[in-house]
Amino acid sequence: MTVIQVEGVFNVRDVGGIPAEGGRIREGRLLRSGNLVAATPAGLAVLEQRISHIVDLRDDQEVASAPSATTAIATTHLPLFLGSVASFFEDDMSLDDMYRQLLEESGERLADAIRIIARGEPTLVHCTVGKDRTGVTVALALAAVGADREAIISDYALTASMLPQERNRRIVAFLEVQHPEAKHAVALATLSPADVMRRVLEQVDARWGSAAGYLAANGVTDAELDDLRRALVEA
Numbered sequence: 001m002t003v004i005q006v007e008g009v010f011n012v013r014d015v016g017g018i019p020a021e022g023g024r025i026r027e028g029r030l031l032r033s034g035n036l037v038a039a040t041p042a043g044l045a046v047l048e049q050r051i052s053h054i055v056d057l058r059d060d061q062e063v064a065s066a067p068s069a070t071t072a073i074a075t076t077h078l079p080l081f082l083g084s085v086a087s088f089f090e091d092d093m094s095l096d097d098m099y100r101q102l103l104e105e106s107g108e109r110l111a112d113a114i115r116i117i118a119r120g121e122p123t124l125v126h127c128t129v130g131k132d133r134t135g136v137t138v139a140l141a142l143a144a145v146g147a148d149r150e151a152i153i154s155d156y157a158l159t160a161s162m163l164p165q166e167r168n169r170r171i172v173a174f175l176e177v178q179h180p181e182a183k184h185a186v187a188l189a190t191l192s193p194a195d196v197m198r199r200v201l202e203q204v205d206a207r208w209g210s211a212a213g214y215l216a217a218n219g220v221t222d223a224e225l226d227d228l229r230r231a232l233v234e235a
Contacts, residue, residue: 001017031123034129051122053076053116057125057134066128089188094183096196160193172189
């Protein structure tokens with residue numbers, strides 16, 4: 001896994017190099033990040049050299065309020081949240097509950113995201129900060145090809161340390177005013193605890209047998225899973 005400096009974009013990394021069954025995850029094949037709204041020309045040049053396709057997991061309102069700075073890279077929009085982002089804070093939902101809801105309600109779109117990754121093009125997956133929707137999508141892709149579980153969890157957990165501290169201070173101050181009684185709001189906005197992703201993957205195993213089983217239950221074929229392995233794993 002390699003952190004990549006992209007001017008104007010935070011939380012950018014290539015998950016290549018993670019150990020996997022039969023080898024390791026290919027470098028340059030699957031990247032993840034926060035949104036691209038503030039990417040500078042220099043930052044866009046880095047992205048355009050590295051990736052061929054973008055999977056944007058934000059909803060239409062998020063895209064309209066923070067449009068991507070690039071139109072040169074093919075982009076597929078796959079909104080994962082069926083409700084608004086604000087509703088998770090209003091309902092004081094925990095990270096565990098939000099991820100469980102994602103798995104239960106957004107399976108077809110998660111499967112579509114995996115199909116794009118399986119094409120084998122250098123692909124960037126992002127949402128707003130690259131933590132929750134991106135974290136679940138990337139974890140499923142990696143787990144489905146037999147990537148080392150603790151490495152998957154460590155990649156997810158890294159996000160909290162890569163979010164800009166000024167952004168976190170601003171968000172926390174806002175949440176304290178808007179949702180003073182909330183128990184989970186700060187974690188929802190700023191944290192990526194390893195144990196949360198560990199529980200997500202354990203729940204996937206318990207309910208669907210494996211990440212590959214989850215994807216199959218949502219329409220991904222054996223041939224598409226084979227494509228995903230060929231796209232992501234090198235000997």
